[in-house]
Amino acid sequence: MFDFQIDSMPVEELYKSQPHLRTVTDFIARQVSTVSLHVYKRAPDGGRIRVRNTELSRLMVKSSDSQLMMQLLHRSVMDLCLYDEWIWIVGTHGKGGPVSILPIPPRWVAKRHYSDQWTFSGISIWNSGKNENVFVPASSLIRFHGYNPNSLREGASPIHALKDVLKQNVARAEYQTQLWNRGPRMAGFITRPLDAKWDRADRARFKADLRSQFAAGGSGAGGIALLEDGMKYEGHHLSASDEQVVEQTKLSLETVAQVFHVNPTMVGILDNANYSNVKEFRQSLYGDSLLQIMKGFELSINAYLLPMLKIDPAEYYVEFNMDERLRARFEERASVTSQAVGAPWMSVNEAREQNNLPKIDGGDELARPLNTAFGNDEPPGGAE
Template sequence: MISLSRIFRRESRASIKSDDPYIAEWFGLRGGVGGYVDPGRASGIAVAHACIAIVSQNLAAMPLNLYRRADNGGRERATEHPLYAVLHDMANGSMTAFEAREYLNASLMIHGNAFARIEWNGRGQAVALYPLDTANVAVERLPSGRLRYRVSTNGGGTQVLLQEEILHLRYRLARDGVMGLSPVQLARDTFNLALTQQETAGKQAGRSFRPEGALVFPSAIPGDKKDAALDKLRQKIESNSAVSGVMVLDGGADWKSFSFSSKDAEFLDSRKLTNLDICRIWGVPPTVAGITDNATYSNSDQESRALVVRCLAPMAKRLEQAMNAALLTASSRQSLFIEHDLAGLLRGDMKARYESYRIGREWGWLSPNEIRGWENMPEIKDGDEYLSPLNMTVVGDRQTPDNQPEGV
C-alpha cells in the first residue's frame, strides 16, 4: 500500500554514511568542496603533474636489478636470468623497461593500483611484462582467498587471468585487503579546491581581469522607451569601457563592484598553500616540485636528499616486495631478489664522494675496485686488496716495548 507521504512526495530517504572514498562516486553523491575528483583532471594540475613526473621518472631511471645471493653473504647481478633484461632493458617487444616502469609508477600514484600481465617461459621464468590500463581491470577474490583478474580487451571481450599472471602494485591497501586506495581520492578535497581555484583564475584571465559591477545613475532615465535606451547605453559602455558584465540602473550615482580582486581575497597566497598541500600528499619537497619561494642553495640540496629518503625509498620498497612476490617463484626467492640501487641518488658532489672514499679506503672496508666500480671505471690489477691501519690491531695482540705480550 502506498503511504500518504509518498503520494504527497514527502518521503524521506536515509543518508548513506561510509568511509569508503568510492561509495560517493558510485551513488552519484557529492561531498566536501566538490565531491568526486576526476583523476585525469587532478593529475593535470601543474604541481600535481610535477610530483607525479618526479617520482615516476626517478624510480624508472633508477637501476632495478635482479641479484643472486652469494655464499659469503654478498650479492651479484644475475645478468643471465631472463627477468634481468625485462627489468633493465626491454619490458616486452615494443616497450622499454623505462617506459613500462614509468607507466606503472604513474598509474600507482594516480589511481592507487597498477597492473601488468606477466609472460612466463617453460622454465617458470618471467620473460616479459605488459602494462594494463587500470580502468580495464576488475579484481575478484575467490572463496579460496586467491585473486582473479578480469581484463577488458580492445575487441570488447574479457580475458580472465590468475593471480600468478598479474603483477599488481598497490599504493595503500583498502579495507578489503585487495585494492589500493587512490591518493587523489583520499585527498579529494585538496584537489577539488585546487581545481576550483584554477577554474576561477581561468575565468578571470578570460575577462582580462576586468571587474564586474553596476553603473547607477543619480535619477531615473526619462522616456517611454526606457528599456531600449538602457540597452543602447549598455552596449555603448561595454564597447568603450575596460569593464565587462555592466548593468545600468536608474537611481543613485555610483559604481558598485560585484567581485573582489585577487589581492583582496588573498587568492594568490591561497593557491600557493594549495600547491604545498599537493606536494605533501606524495611527500615531494616543494623545491623539487619547482616551488622556490623560500629556496636557498643549502635547503635545496637537503630537500633533494629528503626526496630520496622520505619519498623514493618507501615507494621503491613497495615496488620491490610486490615484484619479488609476483615475478619470482617461491623456490627462486631463496636465491634471487629484486632491488633498486639508490646509491647513485644519495651520492654528494665529487669532493664529498672522494672524501668518503678516502675514509673507507684508509680504514680498510673499501678496495680500489669497489670505488672504481661506483665511479663507472674499469677494474685494475690487484685492486681487490684492503688496507689495514698500522695503529689499529686486536687488543690481545698488543706488544709491550720489550716485544712481550701485555701482562707477562
C-alpha cells in the first residue's frame, strides 16, 4: 500500500507532504538565492571593476517585471533539487521592451527536442489555452541538468534515491495516526481475574462501550473509565523513546541531507555540534556542498545569457559575491587584516559609511602612525 503511494506520487506532491525533503531542499535554495550576483568588467591591468548601471546588472537584481533574481534563483535551485533540471526563457515582452528572464518549471515541459544525440534544439510546452504544444527554440533558453547514467538529455531526480526513506516516513505517520485515532485515550490497559465470569456478550458490550467513549472523539476521551467488578486499570503509555521516534526522525533527516550533500548539522541535527565545528561546517557548505550548484548558474549566465544580450564574455562576467556569506565577523577580519598589513587599512570615511554616518572632509586619506614606514621612507626621527 505504502509502496504504491510513494511510487505513484509525483515529485511535487512528495515535496508538499514530506517535511524532511522540504527542509533540506528549502535550505539549499535559500542559501544559494540569498547570495548576490555581481557584474564585473575585466580591467587592462588584470584587475576587475564592479559594474552597476547596465542592463545586465539590472537583470542580476530584478530578472523580470514581476520577479527578483533572488526569487528566480530560489525556484531554479528547487527545480534542480527535485527534478535535476532548471530552465530559463530569455526574451522581451512587447516591442522594444526590457529583457526578462523567466523560469520554466520542468513539469510544464511536454517534450525535449534534440537534433542529434548531443545537441539540444528546444522544448515543447503545453498551452492549455490553445490546447496544443508550443515549441520554444534553444536559442531563447538557458538549460542546466544533472547526470543520468541512461541518458545525455536529462538528469535523474535525487528523489528516486529517497523513495525507501519516504516510504518508511509515510508508513510511520500512518501507524501513529491509526494509533491516536483508534486507541483508547486512557494510556493503559485493563486486567480481570482469571476466574471472573464474563460471557462473550458482556465482553463485546464492554469493548464497544470503551471504544465509543474513550477513543478519539468519544465523550469520555481523556477521562477515567468506570470498571466492572474485579477489573484493575494498569497505567501504561508508549513514550517517544519506546517508539524510537527521535532516532527514526533523525535517521530520515540525515539520509535526505546526505543525498543532497548537505552536512546534517546544517539542517538541525545538533548532537555533536559546537561553535567551532558549526563555523567550519558553514564554511564548507559553500566550498563543498553548494559550489557545483552556484558554479552551474555562473557558467550558464556567462556562457549563454551574455551572448544573448550581445555582451562580450571576454570583457564582462557575472559572479556570486561569496564574500558576503564566507567573511568572518568584522572584529576578526579587522584584527587579521591589520596584522597582515601592519598599518591602518580603512579610512575614516569608509568606517563612517559602514556606520551610516556622513563623510567628512579629509576623511579619505589613510592615517599613518609615526612609527610606520613604507618602502624607502625614513624611519621616525630621521636617519641615524
